[in-house]
Amino acid sequence: MIPIRRNASAAVRFEAATSSYQQAPGVVPDPRPAPDTPAPPAESYEPADTEAAYVSRETPTREEDDPPLAMEAMRAVQILNPSGEVTMPRPERTRVMCVANQKGGVGKTTTTVNLAVALALHGNRVLVVDLDPQGNASTGLNVPHHTGVPDVYDCLINSVPLEDVAQAVEGIPNLWCVPATIDLAGAEIELVSVVARESRLDRAITAYPGHFDYVFIDCPPSLGLLTVNALVAAQEVLIPIQCEYYALEGLNQLINNINLVRQHLNPRLEVSTILLTMYDRRTRLADAVEQDVRNHFGDKVLQAVIPRNVRVSEAPSYGQSVMTYDPGSRGATSYFEAAQEIAERGAKEPVSRNG
């Protein structure tokens, strides 16, 4: 059990746990050679299981960037799962996962979209709730979200049922999206004067008659009322952490907010999953961040790590996830692995949701 989730002194401990950049005492020393130490032979960097290393890490060499076509095709078929078989175990109850990190650009939306598509392609019924006025998740899933389209704002402010605004995602069976239009930008302020303002989304999700295996809520990069609504509606928080120095800075604040929501509004809430994103194996900092995050959050951190991969960033401009845009790419394979881990963990430790 990770202490940060449970008590008020968590922030202090988290500072300690994340301070190895300053070589704080008690922190495992950096095993890498000093800059002027001659590099060991190249093969000593190769992990024993090259297959596993291949799928979870972006690597610098040209050959590894372009995996053999046959292997790529095989992975693509595995990811697209044309048979429609249920290959990722479905949870006993709906898992509502809030994808949150108030830092911008860390991969919340990319993670939401790709995990949702991966799980849906493998037999799970998935709903994505776009709770960010930027509407990036709606764009990534190619769901219309221009002004005038019924959206999550209508559900939060005007009590419109979610099923009236959810749209089926074209080309992906089992996947629906509640879009966000620019209207949502006003919700943060309008919610202040609405009854039960923190639990509007929770009520809407609970009232949704269709059964989902997963509901992913893509949060905006802030800790305002929209994010609070997501935290109240969820049982699980998934925190994407970008493998760079500043990525860790705002985490205390996020964890404190999660603790407050747990104490006052949603006792079942827990940080269940941490996903390292935009990992660049070429930088030592990425390793240091990974080590710190794993030391602190333990097995909440998924083994799968998402590499920085150009296919991942190209996909949204085609209204696609990387899973369908380039299913043989390393970005797709890594998100597929992350989804599989999440599904398997959920099957082992069923999470409950009322109703």
Ligand SMILES: Nc1ncnc2c1ncn2[C@@H]1O[C@H](COP(=O)(O)OP(=O)(O)OP(=O)(O)O)[C@@H](O)[C@H]1O
């Ligand atoms: N693994 C990756 N490799 C390369 N680019 C990535 C990767 N993941 C995300 N990106 C790109 O980084 C940018 C930020 O990602 P994303 O929009 O998912 O972050 P976010 O946390 O949702 O941002 P915001 O806080 O603004 O909502 C996007 O342009 C996205 O395409």
Ligand SMILES: [Mg+2]
């Ligand atoms: Mg986003």
